[in-house]
Amino acid sequence: MGVTCVSQMPVAEGKSVQQTVELLTRKLEMLGAEKQGTFCVDCETYHTAASTLGSQGQTGKLMYVMHNSEYPLSCFALFENGPCLIADTNFDVLMVKLKGFFQSAKASKIETRGTRYQYCDFLVKVGTVTMGPSARGISVEVEYGPCVVASDCWSLLLEFLQSFLGSHTPGAPAVFGNRHDAVYGPADTMVQYMELFNKIRKQQQVPVAGIR
Amino acid sequence: MADVINVSVNLEAFSQAISAIQALRSSVSRVFDCLKDGMRNKETLEGREKAFIAHFQDNLHSVNRDLNELERLSNLVGKPSENHPLHNSGLLSLDPVQDKTPLYSQLLQAYKWSNKLQYHAGLASGLLNQQSLKRSANQMGVSAKRRPKAQPTTLVLPPQYVDDVISRIDRMFPEMSIHLSRPNGTSAMLLVTLGKVLKVIVVMRSLFIDRTIVKGYNENVYTEDGKLDIWSKSNYQVFQKVTDHATTALLHYQLPQMPDVVVRSFMTWLRSYIKLFQAPCQRCGKFLQDGLPPTWRDFRTLEAFHDTCRQ
Numbered sequence: 001m002g003v004t005c006v007s008q009m010p011v012a013e014g015k016s017v018q019q020t021v022e023l024l025t026r027k028l029e030m031l032g033a034e035k036q037g038t039f040c041v042d043c044e045t046y047h048t049a050a051s052t053l054g055s056q057g058q059t060g061k062l063m064y065v066m067h068n069s070e071y072p073l074s075c076f077a078l079f080e081n082g083p084c085l086i087a088d089t090n091f092d093v094l095m096v097k098l099k100g101f102f103q104s105a106k107a108s109k110i111e112t113r114g115t116r117y118q119y120c121d122f123l124v125k126v127g128t129v130t131m132g133p134s135a136r137g138i139s140v141e142v143e144y145g146p147c148v149v150a151s152d153c154w155s156l157l158l159e160f161l162q163s164f165l166g167s168h169t170p171g172a173p174a175v176f177g178n179r180h181d182a183v184y185g186p187a188d189t190m191v192q193y194m195e196l197f198n199k200i201r202k203q204q205q206v207p208v209a210g211i212r
Numbered sequence: 213m214a215d216v217i218n219v220s221v222n223l224e225a226f227s228q229a230i231s232a233i234q235a236l237r238s239s240v241s242r243v244f245d246c247l248k249d250g251m252r253n254k255e256t257l258e259g260r261e262k263a264f265i266a267h268f269q270d271n272l273h274s275v276n277r278d279l280n281e282l283e284r285l286s287n288l289v290g291k292p293s294e295n296h297p298l299h300n301s302g303l304l305s306l307d308p309v310q311d312k313t314p315l316y317s318q319l320l321q322a323y324k325w326s327n328k329l330q331y332h333a334g335l336a337s338g339l340l341n342q343q344s345l346k347r348s349a350n351q352m353g354v355s356a357k358r359r360p361k362a363q364p365t366t367l368v369l370p371p372q373y374v375d376d377v378i379s380r381i382d383r384m385f386p387e388m389s390i391h392l393s394r395p396n397g398t399s400a401m402l403l404v405t406l407g408k409v410l411k412v413i414v415v416m417r418s419l420f421i422d423r424t425i426v427k428g429y430n431e432n433v434y435t436e437d438g439k440l441d442i443w444s445k446s447n448y449q450v451f452q453k454v455t456d457h458a459t460t461a462l463l464h465y466q467l468p469q470m471p472d473v474v475v476r477s478f479m480t481w482l483r484s485y486i487k488l489f490q491a492p493c494q495r496c497g498k499f500l501q502d503g504l505p506p507t508w509r510d511f512r513t514l515e516a517f518h519d520t521c522r523q
Binding site: 001002032119120121122144145146147148149152153155156159160163181183 | 408409428429430447448449450451489490492498499500502503504505
């Protein structure tokens, strides 16, 4: 597992999500990247059950339960700005038992699916973010396998991102700044996906340009 | 078919020649018989002499005739075997049952092959002598007598000394940790961890570095039974490239009389990889080229270059 940067690619003007994804993948293929199967990251939202909340109008914290096809035997549970728990996939069953404490938010499932590309030591995943039946945006994940410290290779990653995202190159993800010199882990990637999904969810009221 | 005809002709000539030899021998013995018998009893001395001379002359004529015949035949027979480049083994080609024993064609092929091998080996040795990469003390031109003496000084060092040199290097570079182990006898194996960037397995023979393998910080360097894995290469192209460069460095840093200096220089060079992902190329100013960061480090200045940007 190397350092990973997850970002959102805006849908190109006058194009659909699908067309923008195709544009991006064609750019990657021109660069020399090779197709390597597919990937999927999904996220389900739970909120603390009303019965367990204190009487002082305390708002419940949201918990996100996520899966990543890169780690097929694991399940990630995280709070916003909070700790991240990495568990076996059985955790899903446990969540059903914990109904009294955590309740699944209705129609909250959001996921991104797409193709996995390999270019040298880089792993690029371009996915379409869908919520229910509709496509809402595009996620771009770039992983640089050999490096384990985010601050070491950010400039290098940035140069690579610029080579195919052009002007849409993102800034450094927030998780990179958190712990200087720490070894990057799968949880950091999941936090980035969670933030991306939250951002896209907030955009949901705004009609996304170009969806036909 | 031509061979077979040729052979039959030769055989006939042989048998004729043999009978010619027999004829010659008998005529020669007749000459000696005639001389031995001397002049037979004839009435007159003159008659006896005449008869003897005539008889002797006849005999000599027949010897002469037989000899001429033999000479003619010997020209026909010729010298087939000595003309052949393979000498006597060329006679194998006379074997009429080619299909059952393809000995002759195999022989020819082997001959060609060994000729070619000799030629190529000669060329290769010429080229290799021009660029000697020997790291041991005995260079080309040192007489054979001195060779066995030169080796023990650098190859047989007490393990304690090797440990000392390595631990001194370990203390020299705080960001580099060296773990020394001796899984197989006296030869040391080092596991060098450089910051959080890479790990290097160094196989030593005394104080000579025999082999290095560079792997990622997060890659497994042990085999299933817990030993250092000195054979498999890194999964990442970056570290495969760095492994190649490290092997080049082993050949570059050589000073047979002071092996500890060599190890120290190599480690100093290796330490410059702490900025493997942070240093842009000194020539083109970029981080990536064909998806790889600058993997080359100059041997003197330790500056970072892409493999293709270095000169």
